[in-house]
Amino acid sequence: MPPVWSFPPTGVIVPDVACGFLLKMNNQCAIMDFFISNPEASKEDRADAFDLIVEDLELSAKEAGIKMLLANSNIAAIQEMAQKHNYSFAGNFVHFMKEL
Secondary structure: OHHHHHHHEEEEEEEEEEEEEEEEOOOOOEEEEEEEEOOOOOOOHHHHHHHHHHHHHHHHHHOOOEEEEEEOHHHOHHHHHHHHHOOOOOOOOOOOOOOO
């Protein structure tokens, strides 16, 4: 799990099941990220929680004037969720990071 200090202030938490956050950029785009689920929760509960999280994050993004949401994941369940919510496939990417 990423360190708590790295989570953005806008997020949705379904207690004991899952969470997801909205990374607002300084343009009209944002990234949905930090999707984390409790492996002890049922698959159905996790799927329901992620549906709620995506819907709530989309609403928060619209209210903030965001015009495009991006999401990246190599996890099949997250990819399926994105397709279910009508996100377009934009290709495979490799991500880099550096701690400062």
